[in-house]
Amino acid sequence: MLEIDNLRAGYGAVEVLRGVSLDIHDGEIVALLGSNGVGKTTTSSVLSGLLPAWSGQIRFKGEPIAGLSPQAIVDRGLIHVPEGRHIFPNLAVRENLELGAYRRGKANRARNLERVMETFPRLRERSGQKAGTLSGGEQQMLAIGRGMMAEPDLLILDEPSIGLSPLLVEEMFALIGKLNESGLPILLVEQNVLQSMEIAARAFVMENGEIRLSGPTAQLMDDPELKRSYLGLA
Structure with a gap:
């Protein structure tokens, strides 16, 4: 690969x-x-x-x-989820995810969005919430979910675990x-x-x-x- x-x-x-x-x-x-x-x-x-x-x-x-x-x-x-998350804090969670399909995965955006929501249920709960108000662990989930929208x-x-509490590291x-x-x-x-x-x-x-x-x-x-x-x- x-x-x-x-x-x-x-x-x-x-x-x-x-x-x-x-x-x-x-x-x-x-x-x-x-x-x-x-x-x-x-x-x-x-x-x-x-x-x-x-x-x-x-x-x-x-x-x-x-x-x-x-x-x-x-x-x-080849999709890279960089260190530091780099989400768009003033956009909603769903909008951040949809931007992940900007170059790749547009045709299957709805299907991939549902897949991400199933993988990260908390993102579904917060889909209309501004990304900048999420916890550190939720922001990392969002960054990974955005990467998944591009059908890697x-x-x-x-460094997906950086800055997370021990409990959230386990979950991540x-x-x-x-x-x-x-x-x-x-x-x-x-x-x-x-x-x-x-x-x-x-x-x-x-x-x-x-x-x-x-x-x-x-x-x-x-x-x-x-x-x-x-x-x-x-």
């Missing part, structure tokens, strides 16, 4: 990504993990065309997409698992290592712009370096 090979990128003269390679197969959740500032969001920004790649290859559904505009990447079905073939979720990860049950592949970009690995099939752990660890999550959970560095276990 997605292949990244030796990707390099950065800002100005500062190189952030130093030869990142990873892949996502159809139907799986893959976690891109690491602490703040290691290059996770830079990776997702390059994948969605918001930041140019300096070198390396990006193939989505077998076709190269490096250098394409964000609009062209969306049209191909692959969904990138960038359960909802992400539910989205994947229909076969939707998801790249989950997260600092929350433990809970991400509980729902992901495979994980890539990033440090200083490079992939340091990768493999099936069940295998990585027993890795002494990951336990020491990210889980606080000896």
Whole structure:
């Protein structure tokens, strides 16, 4: 579904990504993990065309997409839900969702809207409410729901648990698992290592712009370096 090979990128003269390679197969959740500032969001920004790649290859559904505009990447079905939600606070919940189908999914907008409402019942309850009045967890649901309106073939979720209470974090990860049950592949970009690995099939752990660890999550959970560095276990 997605292949990244030796990707390099950065800002100005500062190189952030130093030869990142990873892949996502159809139907799986893959976690891109690491602490703040290691290059996770830079990776997702390059994948969605918001930041140019300096070198390396990006193939989505077998076709190269490096250098394409964000609009062209969306049209191909690669949908990015960015960190920070970026909802339209003065528009109603329903209006925010409908804007998700602006470039892709217009023909099935009503059907997709109903699907989102079924997945996130609280959005149905608040469909006429201004998005800016929602709680943090509800705003994150709205951001993901808006992404779903574009009929993604692959969904990138960038830090969906950031700023949420522990209870809402649990709920958010359960909802992400539910989205994947229909076969939707998801790249989950997260600092929350433990809970991400509980729902992901495979994980890539990033440090200083490079992939340091990768493999099936069940295998990585027993890795002494990951336990020491990210889980606080000896």
